[in-house]
Amino acid sequence: MSKPNEKAKESISIAITGSGGAGVMTAGTLLLEVAAQAGWYGLMVRSSGPQIRGGEAAALMRFSKSPVECLDDRFDVLIGIDWQNIHRFADEIPLDAASVMIGDPDQSEPPEVFVKRGARYTPLAFKQMAKALPGSWPNMIALGLAAGLAGLPADSVKAVLQKSLKKGGGEKMAANIAAAEAGYAHAEKVAAALRLSGSVAAAGRDARWLITGNQAAGYGAVRGGVRFCAAYPITPATEVLEWLAPALPKIGGALVQAEDELASINMIVCSSYGGVPSVTATAGPGLSLMTEAIGLAVAAEVPIVVIDVMRGGPSTGIPAKSEQSDVSIAVNGLHGDAPRIVVAPNSIADCVSATQWAVYLAEAMQSPAIVLSDQYFGQTRAVVDPPADIGLATERLTPAAGEEGYLRYALTDSGISPMAIPGNPGTAYTADGLEHNERGLPSSQSGDHIRQLDKRAKKLAQFDYGARWADIEGEGELAVVTFGSCTGAAREALARAAADGIQGRLVSLRLLSPSRPGHMAQALAGAKRVLVVEQNHTGQLYRYLRAEYDLPGAVKSYRHPGPLPMRPGEIHQQITEWSRS
Amino acid sequence: MNTPALAAPVTAQGFKSDYKPIWCPGCGDYSVLSSFTKAFAKLGLRPENVAVVSGIGCSSRIPAYTTCYGFHGVHGRSLAAAAGLKLARPDLTVVVASGDGDGYSIGGNHFLHACRRNVDLTYVVMDNHVYGMTKGQPSPTTEPDWDSKLSPGGTGLRTFNPLVIALAAGANFVARAFAGDPNGTAELIAEAIRTPGFSFVEILSPCVTFRPEQREWKQMVRPASVKSTDDAARAARRIMTDDGMNIGVLYKGERMPYQPPIGKGRKRPSDLETEFAL
Numbered sequence: 001m002s003k004p005n006e007k008a009k010e011s012i013s014i015a016i017t018g019s020g021g022a023g024v025m026t027a028g029t030l031l032l033e034v035a036a037q038a039g040w041y042g043l044m045v046r047s048s049g050p051q052i053r054g055g056e057a058a059a060l061m062r063f064s065k066s067p068v069e070c071l072d073d074r075f076d077v078l079i080g081i082d083w084q085n086i087h088r089f090a091d092e093i094p095l096d097a098a099s100v101m102i103g104d105p106d107q108s109e110p111p112e113v114f115v116k117r118g119a120r121y122t123p124l125a126f127k128q129m130a131k132a133l134p135g136s137w138p139n140m141i142a143l144g145l146a147a148g149l150a151g152l153p154a155d156s157v158k159a160v161l162q163k164s165l166k167k168g169g170g171e172k173m174a175a176n177i178a179a180a181e182a183g184y185a186h187a188e189k190v191a192a193a194l195r196l197s198g199s200v201a202a203a204g205r206d207a208r209w210l211i212t213g214n215q216a217a218g219y220g221a222v223r224g225g226v227r228f229c230a231a232y233p234i235t236p237a238t239e240v241l242e243w244l245a246p247a248l249p250k251i252g253g254a255l256v257q258a259e260d261e262l263a264s265i266n267m268i269v270c271s272s273y274g275g276v277p278s279v280t281a282t283a284g285p286g287l288s289l290m291t292e293a294i295g296l297a298v299a300a301e302v303p304i305v306v307i308d309v310m311r312g313g314p315s316t317g318i319p320a321k322s323e324q325s326d327v328s329i330a331v332n333g334l335h336g337d338a339p340r341i342v343v344a345p346n347s348i349a350d351c352v353s354a355t356q357w358a359v360y361l362a363e364a365m366q367s368p369a370i371v372l373s374d375q376y377f378g379q380t381r382a383v384v385d386p387p388a389d390i391g392l393a394t395e396r397l398t399p400a401a402g403e404e405g406y407l408r409y410a411l412t413d414s415g416i417s418p419m420a421i422p423g424n425p426g427t428a429y430t431a432d433g434l435e436h437n438e439r440g441l442p443s444s445q446s447g448d449h450i451r452q453l454d455k456r457a458k459k460l461a462q463f464d465y466g467a468r469w470a471d472i473e474g475e476g477e478l479a480v481v482t483f484g485s486c487t488g489a490a491r492e493a494l495a496r497a498a499a500d501g502i503q504g505r506l507v508s509l510r511l512l513s514p515s516r517p518g519h520m521a522q523a524l525a526g527a528k529r530v531l532v533v534e535q536n537h538t539g540q541l542y543r544y545l546r547a548e549y550d551l552p553g554a555v556k557s558y559r560h561p562g563p564l565p566m567r568p569g570e571i572h573q574q575i576t577e578w579s580r581s
Numbered sequence: 582m583n584t585p586a587l588a589a590p591v592t593a594q595g596f597k598s599d600y601k602p603i604w605c606p607g608c609g610d611y612s613v614l615s616s617f618t619k620a621f622a623k624l625g626l627r628p629e630n631v632a633v634v635s636g637i638g639c640s641s642r643i644p645a646y647t648t649c650y651g652f653h654g655v656h657g658r659s660l661a662a663a664a665g666l667k668l669a670r671p672d673l674t675v676v677v678a679s680g681d682g683d684g685y686s687i688g689g690n691h692f693l694h695a696c697r698r699n700v701d702l703t704y705v706v707m708d709n710h711v712y713g714m715t716k717g718q719p720s721p722t723t724e725p726d727w728d729s730k731l732s733p734g735g736t737g738l739r740t741f742n743p744l745v746i747a748l749a750a751g752a753n754f755v756a757r758a759f760a761g762d763p764n765g766t767a768e769l770i771a772e773a774i775r776t777p778g779f780s781f782v783e784i785l786s787p788c789v790t791f792r793p794e795q796r797e798w799k800q801m802v803r804p805a806s807v808k809s810t811d812d813a814a815r816a817a818r819r820i821m822t823d824d825g826m827n828i829g830v831l832y833k834g835e836r837m838p839y840q841p842p843i844g845k846g847r848k849r850p851s852d853l854e855t856e857f858a859l
């Protein structure tokens with residue numbers, strides 16, 4: 001290992017880029033595994049151009065000895081296996097004079113846009129080096145180089161490659177381990193190794209998971225009791241479905257591929273009507289198509305879970321990149337007065353817990369639940385501590401066989417009425433999107449309409465959501481209210497502000513709908529400044545909060561659309577400026 | 582689900598609910614309802630083990646008129662809903678009720694894929710060549726010159742041939758029935774239910790309000806002159822060259838239904854965690 005840098009850092013950020021086929025994502029994934037092996041935490045955000053294959057790709061990584069939830073404001077290292085179209089990532093990979101940039105001089109010079117930022121450039125002939133080791137790939141040299149620069153142990157690199165290249169056979173493995181070692185050895189010629197502060201936590205180290213948000217959401221669904229999924233592929237949600245496809249049969253469930261999103265959503269409304277907890281996953285365009293049937297699930301009171309992995313919108317938008325711009329459609333996007341549950345995970349690990357909770361809530365209240373994840377969570381792979389089971393048993397209220405005078409939509413104190421499952425004798429009824437009376441028979445009378453509207457609103461409003469509705473941390477007159485993937489950046493911004501002597505609190509909403517005005521008032525008691533942070537263009541969360549809540553003191557919206565992630569530095573700057581004014 | 586031992590058989594009347602239909606007097610759908618309940622009784626089914634699934638339109642009101650479990654969903658999606666139910670609950674008998682607007686227009690794509698997928702469903706379409714619930718607009722099976730407020734002078738479009746399309750898309754059982762013969766129709770529905778896979782029964786069901794000329798159908802229909810075939814191409818040729826009034830089973834295949842093995846896997850969800858472990 002090269003001589004360590006003087007100053008230890010709390011985290012290290014490395015970007016590996018190249019055109020499609022260069023093996024950027026493979027190198028990044030393996031580097032993340034090396035870091036995990038060494039006992040570090042880390043994450044890898046995927047970013048790629050619109051091409052199906054062969055387009056520019058970037059693995060954006062951050063490592064630390066404590067849990068990592070977001071990308072940093074800048075990158076320490078940028079490795080270009082080649083530079084073809086990599087200038088398109090200029091905004092996504094901020095560099096400065098302290099950054100190091102390594103590229104293959106035989107390919108091309110580094111893009112001007114990066115050079116202008118003052119990053120120090122060191123050439124390294126990846127391709128030639130790989131050629132000298134027959135059977136090896138340039139991305140393995142990049143992997144070794146990145147590991148060396150990060151100060152990761154060489155043993156861990158070898159161990160990870162031995163495991164992952166097992167299938168390729170002895171020669172391939174040996175050549176690529178040699179390539180990684182060559183890259184690693186070269187690191188000290190390029191720059192002094194970066195050094196992470198803190199120490200590796202031994203506790204629970206071996207129990208950690210390497211997981212993407214999409215896998216996590218799929219797992220959360222089955223943990224919550226889901227046993228049926230109808231699937232239609234869409235970027236960036238497909239991996240939820242691809243994870244569930246082999247997983248469900250193993251646990252007694254099934255997945256079916258539907259002909260479109262209209263079919264997938266209607267399939268799960270009816271499979272759940274049949275008593276089997278059901279899920280689908282989609283992104284904005286699919287959610288738009290599904291809204292009619294989600295309304296059916298509201299009216300007929302059928303529990304379903306729809307995982308929406310948000311991407312840039314409107315319309316086809318930016319399919320492979322993240323944006324929190326489906327808040328409005330999730331909380332408002334059904335016709336009629338249609339109360340629904342909207343839950344947003346606020347970390348990759350929480351994609352498990354929040355989705356499990358969504359299944360629990362949907363089943364308990366016989367209501368559709370939308371889980372608002374996003375591409376940033378969904379396609380990012382991270383080292384996480386395994387999220388504990390939420391400890392709430394999923395259960396649907398059902399009538400006994402042959403229940404005398406059974407009324408499917410009986411008016412009860414809780415608003416929840418026993419739901420008969422086909423097969424149960426003596427309680428047959430018709431689930432209907434038409435307004436109905438207590439028995440479930442169609443009715444267009446005003447009395448039935450108001451009673452059933454009240455019933456459906458009441459069951460969501462009166463439910464005990466416990467402490468899980470939001471994560472509330474810290475104290476101070478300044479509060480940052482946010483949700484989803486902005487949470488990690490907001491938390492880090494508040495920690496930086498605290499280090500400057502500015503105390504603030506964080507309210508990260510997990511339950512977006514229904515609103516919890518009383519709870520929010522408590523969470524924000526004494527707050528004089530409320531900063532609402534989100535990643536979209538119009539301030540959809542801000543507008544929703546203004547409509548649903550009485551927020552104390554001055555309220556300010558800080559937002560920008562995707563695909564640029566919300567970074568801790570920009571929120572920190574907002575906090576600092578506002579606190580000084 | 583377990584059927585109680587020695588439970589008395591349920592009669593056709595026992596499959597009829599006490600809820601009064603909204604249909605116009607003389608509507609063919611009354612007879613179709615009778616055929617449903619007769620078929621269920623004939624097969625010795627129990628109401629709790631039958632689910633009647635529908636979309637939107639006059640014909641789609643049928644579920645609540647039975648004592649079975651019913652699902653009255655959104656317009657055009659009944660086949661998707663029914664597939665979800667049957668795949669999740671293969672123990673149930675699932676019958677789908679639709680019309681020519683619901684099934685062939687807004688639901689056309691699901692029709693193709695339901696035939697392809699061949700889930701063990703019975704799909705009954707009450708075809709009256711008109712949107713009745715919205716008071717008289719042309720559907721995909723309406724004649725091109727039929728005059729209406731929405732399409733004055735007619736649509737000028739050729740009619741959709743659902744039976745041929747079902748064959749081309751892979752339906753396993755294709756039959757045509759006439760609402761005016763409730764017993765014959767009940768036989769066809771019962772045979773459709775008994776036949777594994779996707780069974781399609783198109784029922785000519787007159788709309789006496791918006792298509793009063795359909796009263797003439799009674800004189801026009803006749804039993805198909807030849808026996809059903811298991812050769813889809815031959816069945817298609819017959820259907821394409823007849824006048825649309827031949828009644829009976831027109832095609833019966835032997836494709837295995839699509840049914841993923843739900844309820845078979847024995848692992849616990851926590852067993853899946855190993856793939857996330859470092």
